[in-house]
Amino acid sequence: MKITFLIDVMRRGGAQKILSLILDILSCNGFEVQLVVLKKTQDVMEIPNIKVFYLLGSEKEPLLSNSFLLLESFSNIAKDCDLIVSFMDFITSYYAVLGAKILSKPYCIFVRCEPSFVENNFSQSSINHTLYAMCLQGALRVVCNSRASCKDVEVNFGVLRTKIDLLYNPIDTAKIMRLSQQALEFPKQEGEVFCFAIGRLHTQKNYLTLLQAFKALPNFIKLYILGEGEQREEIEAYLQTHQMQNVILLGFKENIYPLLKKADIFIHTSYYEGFPNAVLEAASLGLPLLLSNIPTHKEIFEDKALFFDPYNAEELCENLKGLIKNTALLAKLKKQSFEALKQYSMESFSKEVLRIFQEVKIALGKPS
Known part of the structure; x- marks a missing residue:
């Protein structure tokens, strides 16, 4: 055939x-x-x-x-x-x-x-x-x-x-774990919190709400964005206008997993997703997940992630600050995010x- x-x-x-x-x-x-x-x-x-x-x-x-x-x-x-x-x-x-x-x-x-x-x-x-x-x-x-x-x-x-x-x-967890072992220099100062987001720089991914949330956060809470796309200039202009030093655009990387392994928290702000591959990749590395409360995120992760309204930057900001302070919840979400992958x-x-x-x-x- x-x-x-x-x-x-x-x-x-x-x-x-x-x-x-x-x-x-x-x-x-x-x-x-x-x-x-x-x-x-x-x-x-x-x-x-x-x-x-x-x-x-x-x-x-x-x-x-x-x-x-x-x-x-x-x-x-x-x-x-x-x-x-x-x-x-x-x-x-x-x-x-x-x-x-x-x-x-x-x-x-x-x-x-x-x-x-x-x-x-x-x-x-x-x-x-x-x-x-x-x-x-x-x-x-x-x-x-x-x-x-x-x-x-x-x-x-x-x-x-x-x-x-x-x-x-x-999700090929074995392959991701293998690729994540690649040596990588990515220095981190004491007290810094690394948050990562992955995806094409496109309005669907709702990066402007993410930036609005990080504008209200201190510089020791850093956001690294992996991806390229047509919204790059708009995002760069926003960062420059608001003089934001805690958001870094890393662009496209062939192997994202050594970088992703450095994250403390993974954030996905999409307005909609067919199936959130990037979130599953983050979960395969045991990262705690902070996700927009869209149906596909909730379908897969249910009570195994922390959710927020994708139209509400203030809620995202408060959820993130609360998660950073709550070490017990962080540890719980790390374990639960990986457990959610069994059927995939x-x-x-x-x-x-x-x-x-x-x-x-x-x-x-x-x-x-």
């Missing part, structure tokens, strides 16, 4: 890491897979032994005015496949589904977020809702990475429950990926 996956970009993000795992699992178990990427970015995650096609050579090239070219190129690449799979929300799904319709191919959609929340940020939210609902309802299977996403596509987008699969992202093993993930695609294969009448 030949499967063509489509994604918007292959930066080194959480969704891209998961996609690379899925492609590897399928290719090692008798499936023929290939990947089509809408735009080639400067920062590219390479996937060994997988055929990859880039439709546009630069992220600066617009999608809309190139739509016919994109659809023609995608259709030529995917014409011999048995199944098309969209692996990113909204615009990626539109191209995947249009390509599938042109070729009269079945398709599946992987949902990486809570779509009804994300669409509220679009200026044309109503038309996006209608289009995405049409795409989801016509899919052979819709694969979500949280219970919240499953509920959202069923209740708000009209997808039949029998079509929906839940596939949690995995690589073995479970691999079994679920194969189950989903084997069932699709049977539904399409393909030989084993």
Whole structure:
């Protein structure tokens, strides 16, 4: 069975890491897979032994005015496949589904977020809702990475429950522990508290609320942010305007784990997440977690983290100050964050990926 996956970009993000795992699992178990990427970015995650096609050579090239070219190129690449799979929300799904319709191919959609929340940020939210609902309802299977996403596509987008699969992202704790052993000079003065945040510098990650909280904190409580993105200039301007010395932008790092191991507390302020990979990575190192009270955070960590309103910088600030003073709670959260990872093993993930695609294969009448 030949499967063509489509994604918007292959930066080194959480969704891209998961996609690379899925492609590897399928290719090692008798499936023929290939990947089509809408735009080639400067920062590219390479996937060994997988055929990859880039439709546009630069992220600066617009999608809309190139739509016919994109659809023609995608259709030529995917014409011999048995199944098309969209692996990113909204615009990626539109191209995947249009390509599938042109070729009269079945398709599946992987949902990486809570779509009804994300669409509220679009200026044309109503038309996006209608289009995405049409795409989801016509899919052979819709694969979500949280219970919240499953509920959202069923209740708000009209997808039949029998079509929906839940596939949690995995966490490779052994690999993270191994990579975290890399030697690293990262000096810390007596009395300093190191807080870390990880993620693309984007409005979704809600960094401005995080900065507002740290503006009210003393300089011995430091925040290190790992990640790059389009919001860097805005964040730098904020730090300069408020003369903040306790927030440091570390940019993108190939191996974040030796740095993350230096943290005393991990903070994640996102307005929404499909599945918070960065939080699980922090939990795998036993870090106490201070998280926005969004459904996906609470679904995974329940009573194993400290939560705050992502729109309330003062609450975040007070929670952080209280956590620093409460050594017993810090120790408890360190233990509990790691315990929350048990159901997200690589073995479970691999079994679920194969189950989903084997069932699709049977539904399409393909030989084993």
